[in-house]
Amino acid sequence: DSGVTQTPKHLITATGQRVTLRCSPRSGDLSVYWYQQSLDQGLQFLIQYYNGEERAKGNILERFSAQQFPDLHSELNLSSLELGDSALYFCASSPAQGAVGNTIYFGEGSWLTVV
Amino acid sequence: AQKITQTQPGMFVQEKEAVTLDCTYDTSDQSYGLFWYKQPSSGEMIFLIYQGSYDEQNATEGRYSLNFQKARKSANLVISASQLGDSAMYFCAMRDWNSGYSTLTFGKGTMLLVSP
Numbered sequence: 001d002s003g004v005t006q007t008p009k010h011l012i013t014a015t016g017q018r019v020t021l022r023c024s025p026r027s028g029d030l031s032v033y034w035y036q037q038s039l040d041q042g043l044q045f046l047i048q049y050y051n052g053e054e055r056a057k058g059n060i061l062e063r064f065s066a067q068q069f070p071d072l073h074s075e076l077n078l079s080s081l082e083l084g085d086s087a088l089y090f091c092a093s094s095p096a097q098g099a100v101g102n103t104i105y106f107g108e109g110s111w112l113t114v115v
Numbered sequence: 116a117q118k119i120t121q122t123q124p125g126m127f128v129q130e131k132e133a134v135t136l137d138c139t140y141d142t143s144d145q146s147y148g149l150f151w152y153k154q155p156s157s158g159e160m161i162f163l164i165y166q167g168s169y170d171e172q173n174a175t176e177g178r179y180s181l182n183f184q185k186a187r188k189s190a191n192l193v194i195s196a197s198q199l200g201d202s203a204m205y206f207c208a209m210r211d212w213n214s215g216y217s218t219l220t221f222g223k224g225t226m227l228l229v230s231p
Contacts, residue, residue: 002162033218042221042223043221045220056218058218103150105162109159111158
């Protein structure tokens with residue numbers, strides 16, 4: 001158990017809909033990351049938050065947004081969903097903003113299926 | 116250019132044998148970190164081992180060791196005494212200054228199958 005908690009574990013929704021994925025980082029971790037894993041794209045970094053503020057952006061679509069709340073939990077909002085958004089979405093956390101040796105621990109992921 | 120290259124899409128090993136999973140990386144930074152993660156069929160991503168670019172000794176964690184060859188830019192994962200539960204996808208990843216140390220760049224992974 002990595003200590004990173006993600007909900008829901010599985011989600012099936014229709015095209016055009018909006019969903020919210022939730023993440024609680026490990027106790028004491030200030031950084032939260034979101035990743036998308038799909039068969040064709042592999043593991044892609046989406047976005048990072050540190051102590052409530054956005055710190056880095058990766059290949060995140062404009063239809064997607066995220067935030068980190070004062071209690072450090074984070075939410076990833078996916079809107080106007082398309083079939084191609086079907087993927088495993090990971091939340092991960094680490095203690096600090098960015099240090100080469102800080103391990104990033106992953107949650108179990110949220111499986112999103114868009115039909 | 117790919118930052119992390121895992122050339123073995125799949126590997127087979129018999130139980131109790133050792134196996135090496137290859138990983139090469141590309142960075143112009145002096146300071147970087149290399150990580151290996153395991154992803155079983157259940158989907159979770161499990162951290163296995165870390166090697167820093169300035170670490171003089173190869174990292175070890177139980178049955179896992181990292182064969183770090185800096186000049187060749189390789190960071191191979193060695194699993195000793197393979198177990199059936201080691202069957203999974205293995206990802207090599209790097210954190211470097213170019214990414215602002217903000218995140219990990221992953222390879223495409225190697226699927227390891229351990230047979231009895």
